[in-house]
Amino acid sequence: MDKRLEKLREEYENVPIPKELDSIIERAFQQKPKRKKIFLWPTSAVVAAAILFITTVNMNPDAAHAMSKIPVIGKIVKVVTFNEFKEERNQLSIDVKTPALSGLTNKSLEENINKKYIKESKELYQEFAKSASKNKQGHLDIYSNYETVTDTPDLLSVRRDIQKTEASGYTQSRYINIDKKNEILITLNSLFKDDRYIKVISQNIKEQMQKQMKADSNKIYWITDEDMDPFKSIDPDQTFYITKDHKLVISFDEYEVAPGYMGVTEFKIPTKVISKLLVGDRYIQ
Incomplete structure (x- = not known):
């Protein structure tokens, strides 16, 4: 065997x-x-x-x-x-x-x-x-x-x-x-002119996390200095997909940026936030 x-x-x-x-x-x-x-x-x-x-x-x-x-x-x-x-x-x-x-x-x-x-x-x-x-x-x-x-x-x-x-x-x-x-x-970095997208997308995700937690006390994300391993930045090849209406969605595994009960978490990135960084508008609009 x-x-x-x-x-x-x-x-x-x-x-x-x-x-x-x-x-x-x-x-x-x-x-x-x-x-x-x-x-x-x-x-x-x-x-x-x-x-x-x-x-x-x-x-x-x-x-x-x-x-x-x-x-x-x-x-x-x-x-x-x-x-x-x-x-x-x-x-x-x-x-x-x-x-x-x-x-x-x-x-x-x-x-x-x-x-x-x-x-x-x-x-x-x-x-x-x-x-x-x-x-x-x-x-x-x-x-x-x-x-x-x-x-x-x-x-x-x-x-x-x-x-x-x-x-x-x-x-x-x-x-x-x-x-x-x-x-x-299609890879994540192939969508952008350079690696500035990492910082811009990461900042937008943090803002979305903060808004979600403020609106719903049941939602928790690890983004503060008190957290053991706070979310700081996406990976250059972070898991993602593109929706049928050409929007970019960033995905995190369970336990990656939040407690397990939050499950797999996703964040749709507003195109206006990244439009100047995109190579073109074929995929993301």
């Missing part, structure tokens, strides 16, 4: 990934929670099931090229479920849907995004399998789903949610934003 998993791991490490995808998608998909860490004990009752899925996805030629065979009309770019895996054992469960893009002419972009999705699902299965093999009295739920949040003739924004629940829960959301006409990956 271990040799097969090692072989699969080596195969993934040898898959050529374009530099931009490696630096943006990989970092986004595998970003670790800043505040909440879930500790899992290695465990093997479900290792065989995990290996079966992994082997099917990675070593079966039909499965590997399934997305290229999905019929599309007029080069419609869409998101489909590549695979769904469900398993329950004692107090542990996993339910993971793996999304995949279909319909791009730019097959390099399409295939590498799909490989990243599959790799992420593999890691979730392996995490569950290890926990199931030894932690028989423990509790762990892993759930992952996806949703197309924006789908216009020009834009496609896809959100993938990953939720893990052990002693407590943790949810993170990751977005892929694509220019459907030019078939390119």
Whole structure:
């Protein structure tokens, strides 16, 4: 079993990934929670099931090229479920849907995004399998789903949610934003002329946080010096998406800038605040 998993791991490490995808998608998909860490004990009752899925996805030629065979009309770019895996054992469960893009002419972009999705699902299965093999009295739920949040003739924004629940829960959301006409990956820094956007957007988010807390005492954000790790600035590649009406929305994982009960938090940035910093108005208006 271990040799097969090692072989699969080596195969993934040898898959050529374009530099931009490696630096943006990989970092986004595998970003670790800043505040909440879930500790899992290695465990093997479900290792065989995990290996079966992994082997099917990675070593079966039909499965590997399934997305290229999905019929599309007029080069419609869409998101489909590549695979769904469900398993329950004692107090542990996993339910993971793996999304995949279909319909791009730019097959390099399409295939590498799909490989990243599959790799992420593999890691979730392996995490569950290890926990199931030894932690028989423990509790762990892993759930992952996806949703197309924006789908216009020009834009496609896809959100993938990953939720893990052990002693407590943790949810993170990751977005892929694509220019459907030019078939390119849209990154946050590609929207702007220079890095001034980091400070401007961060300041606007702080102002929104303060207004929300003033209007609703139940809302709390970590922005004061008294907080253990106050929010100071967004990351240059902060998670984001673009709405159907071309507005920029910045997203934070659960526990990233607020207590867990606030969940995943989002802030729509007024276009007038960033208009002078934008490269153009194709995406953000």
